[in-house]
Amino acid sequence: MAGAMLDIRLAESGLDPAAELAAFASAHGGAGGIVSFLGQVRAEEAVEALELRHFAPLTLPGMQALAQQVWARWSLAGLLIVHRIGLLAPGEAIVFAAAAARHRRDAFAAADFAMDHLKSESWFWKREKSGGEWRWVEPRAQDHADLERWN
Amino acid sequence: MARLLFLGRLEDIAGAAELHLPLSVPTPLADVIARLPDDLAAAVVGPRVRLAVNGVLCADRDRIVAVADELAFLPPVSGG
Numbered sequence: 001m002a003g004a005m006l007d008i009r010l011a012e013s014g015l016d017p018a019a020e021l022a023a024f025a026s027a028h029g030g031a032g033g034i035v036s037f038l039g040q041v042r043a044e045e046a047v048e049a050l051e052l053r054h055f056a057p058l059t060l061p062g063m064q065a066l067a068q069q070v071w072a073r074w075s076l077a078g079l080l081i082v083h084r085i086g087l088l089a090p091g092e093a094i095v096f097a098a099a100a101a102r103h104r105r106d107a108f109a110a111a112d113f114a115m116d117h118l119k120s121e122s123w124f125w126k127r128e129k130s131g132g133e134w135r136w137v138e139p140r141a142q143d144h145a146d147l148e149r150w151n
Numbered sequence: 152m153a154r155l156l157f158l159g160r161l162e163d164i165a166g167a168a169e170l171h172l173p174l175s176v177p178t179p180l181a182d183v184i185a186r187l188p189d190d191l192a193a194a195v196v197g198p199r200v201r202l203a204v205n206g207v208l209c210a211d212r213d214r215i216v217a218v219a220d221e222l223a224f225l226p227p228v229s230g231g
Contacts, residue, residue: 039231052230055158055223057206083230095231115231124230125159136160137229 006067007080010060015084015093024080024098031077033104035111037097043090049129050088059085059123066122070099070114074106081114083124116146153183153216156223157195164194174218183216201225 007024017038025034041050067079078100088094095118099110126137153172157165165187172186180202184192194200202209203223204216216222 053158055156055203055225057223058203058208058225119231120228122228122230123225124228125226126229127159136163138160139227139229 005076005078006064006071007078007082008060008063008067009082010054010063011082011084012086015082015096017093017096020080020082020096021098024078024100028078028100031100031107032102033107034098034100035104035107036099037095037111037115038093039095039115040093041088041090046130047090047128048132049090050094051127051129051134052083052085052088052094053125053127054085055123062121062123063118066114066117069117070110073113074099074101074110075103076101076106076110079110079114081118083118083122085124113150116143116150119143120147152219154221155183155187156221157191158223159226159229161191161194161200161224161226164191174216177215177217180212180214180216180222183222195224197226199227 021036028034041047063081063083067081070079076099080098083095084093097111097114099107099114101107101110120139120143127134128137153174155170155172157168162168172183184195187195203225204214205221
């Protein structure tokens with residue numbers, strides 16, 4: 001049954017968080033609370049572009065497995081995760097996650113858990129262009145610490 | 152012909168996202184890696200680099216590589 005309530009996708013272009021949230025809220029009109037998270041390319045600093053690579057055999061299946069884990073852990077009406085791949089400009093959305101639940105605490109916790117695991121365990125590699133040079137972004141120690149919170 | 156894929160920063164070390172390596176017989180993984188340039192060979196055996204064989208994660212570093220296998224070397228991720 002969870003399948004219909006889990007909407008897990010990769011987007012090769014134009015991720016529109018407002019449209020995603022509107023559609024998700026409409027699909028889960030019976031939920032009392034929806035919590036969403038938007039990750040976007042920082043428009044400050046000197047970053048000219050960002051690229052997200054993935055490994056098709058593992059990336060989406062891994063996100064789906066994460067969604068099943070979230071679904072099993074909290075009482076949710078729906079869960080949405082959309083992650084961009086490809087080239088992104090400053091200000092563009094990288095990831096949008098939303099959890100719908102009867103009670104808000106489930107929705108907050110589910111979205112938080114999903115994002116911590118998405119950042120540390122999903123199969124994405126990010127590189128940034130600044131000063132005309134591309135450089136791979138290394139994982140931060142904080143990402144690992146964030147994950148430990150759930151154990 | 153084995154296909155070797157290099158994700159993330161490993162692509163920069165390899166100089167390409169993908170290398171093809173002719174194998175005439177099934178070959179131990181360590182021997183396949185030994186045929187790579189030294190810096191790349193050292194990078195792909197790092198403790199934090201995972202291996203996927205034909206799209207499936209593989210923890211067995213003694214694996215025998217089939218002549219047409221796809222090996223993907225996956226460094227630590229940085230998504231979100």
